[in-house]
Amino acid sequence: MDPKEILKLEYTALNIRRNILRLIRAGESGHVGGALSSVEIVTALYFNLLNIDPGNPKWPQRDRFVLSAGHKCLVLYAALAERGFFDKSVLDTYGALDSRIPGHPNMHKLPGVETNTGALGHGLSIAGGMAIGLRLDRSPAKVYVLMGDGELAEGSNWEAASAAAMHKLDNLVVFVDRNRLQISGPTLEVMSYEPLDERWRSFGWRVRIIDGHDLELIISTVNETPFEKGKPSVIIADTIKSKGLSFAEGKVSYHYWKANPGEMEQAEHDLNNIEKQLKAKMERFGL
Amino acid sequence: MINELKDPRKIFGEAVIEASETNPNIVVLSADSSSGSGLGDFKKKFPDRHFEFGIMEQGVTGIACGLATTGKIPVFAAIAPFVTARNFEMFRNDLGYMNQNVKVVGRCAGLTYDQLGSTHHSIDDVAIIRTIPGVTIINPGDPVTIKKAVHAMIDHVGPCYMKIGSPKMPVLYEEEVDFNLGKGIVIKDGHDVTLIGTGTVLSKAVAAAKLLEDEGISVRLIDIHTIKPLDRELILSAARETGRIVTVEEHFTTGGLGSAVAEICSQECPVQMKMIGIGDYYASNGPYEELLGKYGLQPDLIKETVIKFIKNK
Ligand SMILES: Cc1ncc(C[n+]2csc(CCOP(=O)(O)OP(=O)(O)O)c2C)c(N)n1
Ligand SMILES: [Mg+2]
Numbered sequence: 001m002d003p004k005e006i007l008k009l010e011y012t013a014l015n016i017r018r019n020i021l022r023l024i025r026a027g028e029s030g031h032v033g034g035a036l037s038s039v040e041i042v043t044a045l046y047f048n049l050l051n052i053d054p055g056n057p058k059w060p061q062r063d064r065f066v067l068s069a070g071h072k073c074l075v076l077y078a079a080l081a082e083r084g085f086f087d088k089s090v091l092d093t094y095g096a097l098d099s100r101i102p103g104h105p106n107m108h109k110l111p112g113v114e115t116n117t118g119a120l121g122h123g124l125s126i127a128g129g130m131a132i133g134l135r136l137d138r139s140p141a142k143v144y145v146l147m148g149d150g151e152l153a154e155g156s157n158w159e160a161a162s163a164a165a166m167h168k169l170d171n172l173v174v175f176v177d178r179n180r181l182q183i184s185g186p187t188l189e190v191m192s193y194e195p196l197d198e199r200w201r202s203f204g205w206r207v208r209i210i211d212g213h214d215l216e217l218i219i220s221t222v223n224e225t226p227f228e229k230g231k232p233s234v235i236i237a238d239t240i241k242s243k244g245l246s247f248a249e250g251k252v253s254y255h256y257w258k259a260n261p262g263e264m265e266q267a268e269h270d271l272n273n274i275e276k277q278l279k280a281k282m283e284r285f286g287l
Numbered sequence: 288m289i290n291e292l293k294d295p296r297k298i299f300g301e302a303v304i305e306a307s308e309t310n311p312n313i314v315v316l317s318a319d320s321s322s323g324s325g326l327g328d329f330k331k332k333f334p335d336r337h338f339e340f341g342i343m344e345q346g347v348t349g350i351a352c353g354l355a356t357t358g359k360i361p362v363f364a365a366i367a368p369f370v371t372a373r374n375f376e377m378f379r380n381d382l383g384y385m386n387q388n389v390k391v392v393g394r395c396a397g398l399t400y401d402q403l404g405s406t407h408h409s410i411d412d413v414a415i416i417r418t419i420p421g422v423t424i425i426n427p428g429d430p431v432t433i434k435k436a437v438h439a440m441i442d443h444v445g446p447c448y449m450k451i452g453s454p455k456m457p458v459l460y461e462e463e464v465d466f467n468l469g470k471g472i473v474i475k476d477g478h479d480v481t482l483i484g485t486g487t488v489l490s491k492a493v494a495a496a497k498l499l500e501d502e503g504i505s506v507r508l509i510d511i512h513t514i515k516p517l518d519r520e521l522i523l524s525a526a527r528e529t530g531r532i533v534t535v536e537e538h539f540t541t542g543g544l545g546s547a548v549a550e551i552c553s554q555e556c557p558v559q560m561k562m563i564g565i566g567d568y569y570a571s572n573g574p575y576e577e578l579l580g581k582y583g584l585q586p587d588l589i590k591e592t593v594i595k596f597i598k599n600k
Contacts, residue, residue: 183322
């Protein structure tokens with residue numbers, strides 16, 4: 001990929017992280033860890049991969065994005081706002097009575113939201129139905145799903161995984177955000193589904209494991225889907241929970257963050273540092 | 288101390304530890320949910336009696352059943368909708384139909400997961416679990432009765448569902464208050480109208496009753512902490528003696544406390560009733576106290592509803 005394009009996407013990812021902070025500033029707290037670990041995945045989708053039209057969010061031929069781990073909604077709101085689905089001022093209503101952006105997404109409140117998730121383990125089945133429906137319509141559209149690694153313990157996911165393979169849904173692409181943490185601790189200690197790749201493969205899927213913060217790799221990997229004709233694809237994205245916040249990265253206690261002013265200041269400082277690095281990179285490219 | 292604010296999940300967890308010190312059969316099951324249920328200290332204190340399963344509420348309900356068949360007393364606490372609605376059939380067949388001694392606790396119930404929206408609100412749990420024969424449903428309204436309810440629930444043999452909220456709640460009772468499963472508590476006698484409250488909004492009903500007294504209305508105030516089995520005698524005498532009943536619950540008016548009271552009164556002593564709760568729609572999202580206001584569950588709004596109800600009769 002053109003390095004300029006990638007740099008642009010890295011800037012977008014930074015803006016999405018800034019939007020997430022803006023949401024937390026408004027709501028004073030939120031599920032920040034799993035939102036920040038998915039920023040690159042969601043950025044690649046909304047700013048490169050998804051065939052969507054913010055001006056026509058219900059366009060029947062659009063690609064679908066199903067946020068199965070609904071508690072990651074901060075990253076979805078941040079990306080939809082950045083992509084122009086609604087005015088960024090909506091982000092400032094996070095936490096307010098009757099806000100259009102609740103703590104889990106509601107498709108009836110906000111354009112661009114495809115599903116009402118929040119209870120874990122629903123997204124993959126819904127996405128499977130979408131994939132069958134689109135195929136019936138001979139649509140080229142794809143269905144993308146974002147799941148948490150802790151979420152995989154819900155048995156419903158494995159029903160859906162079997163169904164997707166049985167029905168040869170090669171228009172279905174799943175991301176597992178493998179940040180290796182859930183609420184009570186590391187997934188390896190709470191309820192391990194490792195080795196993840198072998199599990200998915202044994203369910204009839206084709207699997208890739210990638211660095212989930214590498215925008216170029218995310219895009220090139222998705223562009224290779226379906227990894228095999230007639231098989232659903234899963235991308236296991238190795239990530240760092242709370243990525244971008246120095247004090248919170250990889251820490252289980254930031255699954256849900258009640259931001260105190262000191263931490264908020266540090267968070268802004270951390271994002272400013274990322275911006276500095278990006279600027280230096282731009283200069284190196286002579287941009 | 289009366290009116291002191293206490294954390295319901297902390298009180299719940301401490302009571303489970305207290306009961307477990309003398310009862311070795313108690314085991315705690317977690318679906319990535321213990322820490323948020325006030326049971327983090329239980330895990331530290333009794334690591335061999337705490338079992339973590341990750342996010343699989345349906346599976347854990349079955350595991351609880353199996354453990355109970357071996358004489359254990361499983362306590363399974365998690366976010367309320369995920370241990371009632373999600374696993375409903377496991378609850379009905381494995382705990383209800385098999386009549387197993389399992390204690391399911393839904394926390395952050397009602398609207399207390401305020402801004403997290405409808406997937407996390409639990410305003411149908413009483414309605415659905417009430418349809419399962421033999422399940423005791425406990426909805427205590429203050430820290431003192433939460434603690435007593437835990438002990439009563441453990442002592443009772445049979446499947447139980449208990450619900451608690453999450454914001455700190457005021458102490459309404461003295462430590463000595465008599466708490467018996469299936470028996471309501473008459474907080475205050477009166478003759479113009481009966482106000483029945485339950486759970487997280489009991490304190491709102493208590494405050495509303497005071498406001499009504501200030502207006503010269505004599506209110507009989509009842510705490511129904513056990514919604515099933517319901518205290519039939521207490522409700523029928525209130526119906527007979529006050530002629531009007533208003534129920535107050537942080538739940539759909541479909542199928543909850545109000546419905547349970549109406550099922551008895553309509554057949555045995557028909558009276559005028561008013562049910563305050565959430566109507567046939569998905570509740571909105573926002574700060575907890577504001578949401579309660581939106582659905583008429585703040586004391587001044589309860590007062591107005593009661594006054595209008597009495598005048599219209
Ligand atoms: C059915 C259900 N059970 C429990 C929860 C509560 N819950 C919200 S997030 C979460 C942990 C999710 O962990 P993971 O899937 O790894 O997400 P991430 O690490 O990306 O935040 C839990 C248990 C829920 N939302 N839905
Ligand atoms: Mg995780």
